[in-house]
Amino acid sequence: MTNDDLLARLKALVGKEFTFAAPEEVGRASIRQFALAIGDPNPLYMDHVLAGTSPHGGIVAPPTFICETNQYLPGPVDEEHGSLNATDIPTGGVIRMGNDYQFFRLVRPSDVVTAQWTVAECFEREGRSGRMALLVMDKTFRNQRGELLATNRETYAYRLSGGGRP
Amino acid sequence: MTALRFEDVREGMELPPLTKRVSLVRMMMYGAATWDYVPLHYDAAYAQKRGFPAPVADGQMMGAYLCQLLTDWSGDPGSVRALSFRNQAPVFPGDTLVCKGKVTRRRASGKDSLVDCDLWIENQRGEQVVGHASATLSLPSGVRGPRT
Numbered sequence A: 001m002t003n004d005d006l007l008a009r010l011k012a013l014v015g016k017e018f019t020f021a022a023p024e025e026v027g028r029a030s031i032r033q034f035a036l037a038i039g040d041p042n043p044l045y046m047d048h049v050l051a052g053t054s055p056h057g058g059i060v061a062p063p064t065f066i067c068e069t070n071q072y073l074p075g076p077v078d079e080e081h082g083s084l085n086a087t088d089i090p091t092g093g094v095i096r097m098g099n100d101y102q103f104f105r106l107v108r109p110s111d112v113v114t115a116q117w118t119v120a121e122c123f124e125r126e127g128r129s130g131r132m133a134l135l136v137m138d139k140t141f142r143n144q145r146g147e148l149l150a151t152n153r154e155t156y157a158y159r160l161s162g163g164g165r166p
Numbered sequence B: 001m002t003a004l005r006f007e008d009v010r011e012g013m014e015l016p017p018l019t020k021r022v023s024l025v026r027m028m029m030y031g032a033a034t035w036d037y038v039p040l041h042y043d044a045a046y047a048q049k050r051g052f053p054a055p056v057a058d059g060q061m062m063g064a065y066l067c068q069l070l071t072d073w074s075g076d077p078g079s080v081r082a083l084s085f086r087n088q089a090p091v092f093p094g095d096t097l098v099c100k101g102k103v104t105r106r107r108a109s110g111k112d113s114l115v116d117c118d119l120w121i122e123n124q125r126g127e128q129v130v131g132h133a134s135a136t137l138s139l140p141s142g143v144r145g146p147r148t
Helices: A003-012 A028-038 A048-052 B024-033 B044-049 B059-074
Strands: A017-021 A094-103 A114-127 A130-142 A148-159 B018-021 B080-087 B096-109 B112-122 B128-139
Touching: A003 A114, A003 A130, A028 B024, A028 B059, A094 B059, A114 A148, B018 B059, B024 B059, B059 B080, B059 B096, B059 B112, B059 B128, B080 B112, B096 B128
Parallel strands: none
Antiparallel strands: A017 A114, A094 A148, A094 B080, A114 A130, A130 A148, B018 B096, B080 B128, B096 B112, B112 B128
């Protein structure tokens, strides 16, 4: 794909919305796995007896858990790019630039998550290593009762000129 | 865990720093835990093809680390209302990161007692790998009682 093709493809995505509903609850195991991966030993994330005596009344997930797990995406896995084949958003050569999270309600093991992604904007910028296309995504997460859990605005960068590092 | 109270916080206060050692195993664990199998985070040959000397840690891992910095300090994951950050330099296996923060403002918003912080992450060479980062926490205030 040429730079112009990529840019045109990204710009055509602006305004598009994608909704993904997880087929099952988050579950205690996936919260514990995430807490282990980030190395956060907080018992609220993995000790259901101790967490049960806390003001939260049970296990909760670390705040960013919901903004990062792709558990709600349908398969299959795209082995070349290592992502789940969920959208027509290009995943090759993308680098994440940063995130803006807002947290409204802690995620619990019994939550069944629905994520809504909206492609907010696409613009070009001259970066340190050349011309880039930036794609801004707004992601909103709700549970099975429609309660707002969190929002995540994230920016993806695609290198437009030359090869190598984006 | 004792929850931090609004009255305990002063503007200009530094948060107790949090040190994180990043290994390839931890990067792989993070990918598995988040259902993210992007080879840039674990495949050295793929990373080199993309122009990086080694696999690159997932950018949002830094968000998780900053959240731990905040919740270790506040004592309550429910206290974090907002967190923004920008990845400024790649993080590689073997890096030792120190997450740091400073209180910039205490304020009331309706019934909430809010604390704003500036945050950043440095690597072992003192380079800022995450910057332009800030967070807002809601802390208990006034009469001590059960938290909701």
